[in-house]
Amino acid sequence: MKTRALRAMTVLTATAVLGATASTAYAAQHTDRRAPGIVGAWARAWNGTEPRALGALFTADGVYTDEAVAVTFRGRNEIAGWKARADTLIDNVHVTVRTTRLDGDRVTVRAVYSGHLKGAPKPFAVPMTTVLDLDRNHCRISSDKDHYSLATVLAQSGLPADWTPPAA
Helix, strand or coil, X not given: CHHHHHHHXXXXXXXXXXXXXXXXXXXXXXXXXXXXXXHHHHHHHHHCCCHXXXXXXXXXXXXXXXXXXXXXXXXXXXXXXXXXXXXXXXEEEEEEEEEEEEECCEEEEEEEEEEEECCCCCCEEEXXXXXXXXXXXXXXXXXXXXXXCHHHHHHHHCCCCCCCCCCC
């Protein structure tokens, strides 16, 4: 009888642990189904090779801020120029969306930002959080703020902490 009770307790414990693990894994990958299609378009634009595709997602007076390198761009042309610059510095620039959360006109995107800085010994893949403020129809981005660790990008790339990209 004791063996049967022990076996039942072991099975119940294992089931509880697997259930908790499964729900945690689901939560880590869950994407808010209400998130507008602009998030997918934003990721595709970053993963593509046409800089104007990224700029076209923004309102005419849209603002793009890359917090890691402390730069801000205003308007579709400047934003497209930032994507073009990124493409000249980083091979295989890629954004993989992990989760999204929609709150009114704001979408918080958790993603992995990856690529290979040209001339660096190794590629990088770092967590990134992006906050997108959308227009009232959720068709265009009015503001984008990217947050990731530049120090981690450089360390993973095998570059010194004081590395700066070549002049444009």
